[in-house]
Amino acid sequence: MFLGPLEQAKPWNTAGISGVFGFLKKLWRLYFDENNGLIVNKDEPTKDNLKSLHKTIKKAAEDIESFSFNTSVSQFMICVNELSAQNCHSSYFRAVSDFSFALCTTYC
Numbered sequence: 001m002f003l004g005p006l007e008q009a010k011p012w013n014t015a016g017i018s019g020v021f022g023f024l025k026k027l028w029r030l031y032f033d034e035n036n037g038l039i040v041n042k043d044e045p046t047k048d049n050l051k052s053l054h055k056t057i058k059k060a061a062e063d064i065e066s067f068s069f070n071t072s073v074s075q076f077m078i079c080v081n082e083l084s085a086q087n088c089h090s091s092y093f094r095a096v097s098d099f100s101f102a103l104c105t106t107y108c
Contacts, residue, residue, distance in 0.1 A: 020073075027080050031089060040091045049090065052082040 033039045045053070056079040063072035 023073075023077050023080065026084065030080060030084055039089050041089050043090045045088070045090050045092045046086065048086055049083065049088045049092075052079050052086070055079070 031038065031040050056075050059075040060072045063069065063075070
């Protein structure tokens, strides 16, 4: 479902699968460091962190209702990129991380 709208035929392309795998690795690195293990902290989210979160929740809710899973996954990718740039490792966002992972492993 990551490859495009449900109603459109999509040619099989392994590059799309590689893209999803890359996203899942980036999502994993948001909370896990190979050298230090789990890097989740108890920091309060910043205004920018919360803005990224709320934008994602709104977009994903709208997209799931309209069966636009590809754009929902895209929004999760944008959110993970924003949180990575903001160096956010707050446990507050762990639920978003878990939902992103579940969504991608189910629908991608």
